[in-house]
Amino acid sequence: MKRLFKNLTFWVLSAITLGVLLGHFAPEVALQKILDKPIKISLYLSEFEIKTTFSEFLSSIFISIVKVFICPIIFITIMLGIISMGDLKKVGKVGAKSLLYFEVVTTIALLIGIVVANIIRPGDGVVTSEIKGGDISKYTQSAEAFSWLKFLLDNATLQVLILAIFLGVLFSNYGERHKVVSFLQPISNKIFWALHKVMLFAPVGAFGGMAFTIAKYGVHTLLPLGKLMVTVYCTMAIFIFVVLYFILRMYKINLLKFLKYIREELLIVLGTSSSEAALPSLMEKLEKMGCSKSVVGLVVPAGYSFNLDGTTIYLSMSVLFLAQVFNVHLDLQQILTIIGILMITSKGAAGVTGSGFIVLASTLSAVKVIPVEGLALLLGVDRFMSEARAITNFIGNGVATIWLANNEGEFDREQMERVL
Known part of the structure; x- marks a missing residue:
């Protein structure tokens, strides 16, 4: 019993259960x-917002405090x-x-979403009159204002990644x-x-x-769009337990193990709907599992901007869902156009606030055959689907790091056997 009470997984799972009960009954x-009003804090090139309601606060x-660690950990x-690699x-x-791996795997995720x-x-x-919409103006305005230059300037993770690579290369030539x-090393420790x-405050x-x-939103809001939610969750499960399973199997690594x-990190992502909340812990665990520090440092931060498997699946399925709702027939050429647009726009999802809706709005605006106003249908269930997106993105980046570490001969299999 004492061992159970010292287990972070137990406390996070208990906290999620209590959160559901409080949200439903009170x-x-x-x-x-x-x-x-919300409190905005600027630190390490990033802006954090402390919300006003008790639960969001x-x-x-917690998420803001963890984010403070992301840039220093990536940098060091x-x-x-x-420097160690030389x-x-x-x-x-x-x-x-x-980058090649990210493009191939996210394209597979995109195709799976469209096929399913x-x-x-x-x-x-789906009867649109039965679903309460919402204000989508902020998303469409943000989509119109989106640019790759803004994406690069706002993405602190990418900026730190580039700076760290530059300084790492510079000092690697130092005698x-x-x-x-x-x-x-002591600073890192x-x-x-x-x-x-x-992380003890993760619950x-x-x-x-x-x-x-x-x-x-309440559980009742899921009913009108339940079919979409079930389809998205099932599709992401297929991607994880089929595509990612076979990627790891290439190097005889068990996905379930x-x-x-990383079960504690998965529960944190589930509870907070943010894959960033567990990013530093993932990097540490991947190193302990046998991946070299250099591969972890390069792949994980880049993956959080360019390897968004869950977001890609969500975007592709949402576009086709709205087309079906409004009885818009998409021919093969239009579907191929959507695939091409999503292959580009999905890469900017991590650097924009309200990323899912903004990228989705920009995609619909580019296709010009599906009403952008249809985004209002998804507002109620987006929060529930964001959990699946975050978890899929999180697992996908872990698998990418393990695969690339093995492919480069930068993986300690004996250490993996001890840890798993």
Whole structure:
């Protein structure tokens, strides 16, 4: 029993359960305002927002604190990895191979979403008048204002990634680079020590996130769009347990054992609907599992911008869902156009606030055959589907790192056997 109470997984799972109960039976408590207006904090090139309601306050506080660790951990991990690796050709090779892997796997995810949506057709029979919409103006305006330059300037993770690679390459040519490693390693250890302390509050964040979701939207809001939700969840399960399973099987690694190894992080992502909430922990666990520091430092941060498998599936299925709802027939040429547009627009999803809707709005605007106003239908269930998106993105980046580490010979199999 004492061992159970010391298990973070137990506490996160309990917090999620309590959050559901509070949101369902006492929504007025979960949505009680404790701040007059949101508090915005700028730190490490990023802006964090502390929400006003009781439940959102708890969740946003936890996520914001974890986000503070993301940039320093990425910066130090990449620098240490590149300096320790020494071979700059290998660094470039890993980076290029990562981008190729991301494009291939996200394209597979995109095609799976389109095929399943065309077979099950979740939008058929949906009566739009039965579903309460919402204000989509902020999403369409953001979509119109979206640019790749803005994406790069707003994406702190990419900026830190580029800076760390530059400095890593610079110091790797330094004659006494071991002194740089000796200086950075203790700092890295202290940062991860502090992160472990913060992660003890993960149940608080998971409780707040789940309580808000249930209180705000309620389980009853799922019924009109239940078919879409079930289809999206099933499609993402197919992607994880078929596509990602075979990717790991190429190197004789068991996907289920890996999922069990990162179960605490998966529950945190589920409770907070944010894959960023567990990003630093994922990087640490991948290193402990046997992936080299350099591969982890390059692949995970880049993956959070360019390897969004769950988001890609959601976007492709949502576009076809809205086409089916409004009885818009898409011919082969239009479907291929949608695939091409989504292959580009989905890459910008991580760097934009309200990313799913903004990228979806920009895609619909580009296709010009599906009413953009249809986004209002998805507002009620987007929060529930964001959990599936975040978990799929999270697992996908973990699998990508393991695969690339094995492919580059930067994986310690004996260490993996001990950990798993």
